[in-house]
Amino acid sequence: MYWMIANTKRIRETALYTTLPIINNQSIGEFVLLVPKIMEEQISIAKFLDTECSHVDTIIEKKKAFIEELSTYKKSLIYEYVTGKKEAPL
Numbered sequence: 090m091y092w093m094i095a096n097t098k099r100i101r102e103t104a105l106y107t108t109l110p111i112i113n114n115q116s117i118g119e120f121v122l123l124v125p126k127i128m129e130e131q132i133s134i135a136k137f138l139d140t141e142c143s144h145v146d147t148i149i150e151k152k153k154a155f156i157e158e159l160s161t162y163k164k165s166l167i168y169e170y171v172t173g174k175k176e177a178p179l
Contacts, residue, residue, distance in 0.1 A: 091138050092122055 093100065100117070104110035111126050169175040 091135070096120070 099120075100112060101110055103119070104112045104117050105116075125134070166175075170177060
């Protein structure tokens, strides 16, 4: 799954297009995917990626919330100056 997410652009570039991209087993089969032979190692890697991606997603959500707060503050400042509730310092 992580390999497919990381290689979405490459996969789409190889897809046949009519109206929608068509990806079949043959086009996917041409990609080389290195997978550890030991299942425990695969599970360990997947858990690590799950944890790190969750951490990154949390940071992204916090940044989005902060940007939304700043946007709201910006709008309120503009409103206050336009309506004359605040005056610009000279």
